[in-house]
Amino acid sequence: MFVTPAFAQAADGAAGPGQLGQFLPLILIFVIMYFLLIRPQQKRAKEHKAMVEAVRRGDQVVTQGGIVAKVTKVREDGEVEVEIAPGVNVRVIKQTIVQVLSKTEPAAPAGK
Known part of the structure; x- marks a missing residue:
């Protein structure tokens, strides 16, 4: 029932790195999607535009x-x-x- 200030501070400090660890897979998935899907699609669109302009x-x-x-x-x-x-x-x-x-x-x- 009684919480000491030292115990409350220790609980907040341990939660910081854990939250970053939770978002790391999400960030990693976005980076992979960018290099495997978004970037090649932009390159193909640029090549198609150049081809159409050269007709x-x-x-x-x-x-x-x-x-x-x-x-x-x-x-x-x-x-x-x-x-x-x-x-x-x-x-x-x-x-x-x-x-x-x-x-x-x-x-x-x-x-x-």
């Missing part, structure tokens, strides 16, 4: 829907016009391009 006229591309098409016109509003069959052109949003199958060579400068 030019004449490139052979694959869309998210699985359509293989040839780029006929690159628009400034985030769209690309592609030819899916001879004489059949459709507009596709640039971000839906999943893969560039074959790249065309850049045009030579007019002065050379």
